[in-house]
Amino acid sequence: QVQLVESGGGLVQAGGSLRLSCAASGRTFSSYAMGWFRQAPGKEREFVAAISWTGGSTYYTDSVKGRFTISRDNALNTVYLQMNSLKPEDTAVYYCAASTSSRQYAWRGASSYDYWGQGTQVTVSS
Secondary structure, X not given: OOOEEEXXXXXXXXXXXXXXXXXXXXXOHHHOEEEEEEXXXXXXXXXXXXXXXXXXXXXXXXXXXXXXXXXXXXXXXEEEEEEOOOOHHHOEEEEEEEEOOOOHHHOOOHHHOOEEOOOEEEEEEO
C-alpha cells in the first residue's frame, strides 16, 4: 500500500503560481504512475495531469497545457504539480493519486488509480 499526502495549496490571485507536492509513503513509489485530479464545488472530479514511472511521459488535460507541469522525484517519493498563470476556473480541491496500471491511455481516468490523497484546496481569486 501507499499513503499520499498533498501540500502546497492556498489562495492566489489570477495570474499567480502555486506548486503542489504529494509525498508518498513506502518503498515502491517508482512503480506507480502518478496523477493529479481536481474537483470543483458541484462538479465531478476531473483529470489534470499524469506522469509515468520514470517521469519520461507526461499527460495533461487541454485546459492546463502550457500552464501546468507535472514532475516527480523518485528519490524523494514525491510528485509535483507546478501551476502557473492560474485562472479562477482552476479553483478546486486537488488530489494526487497512484496507479498500478500499465495502460498509459487509461491514466486519464480516475478508476485507473488505486490510492488517493486527502486533497488540498486551491483558490484563485479574480
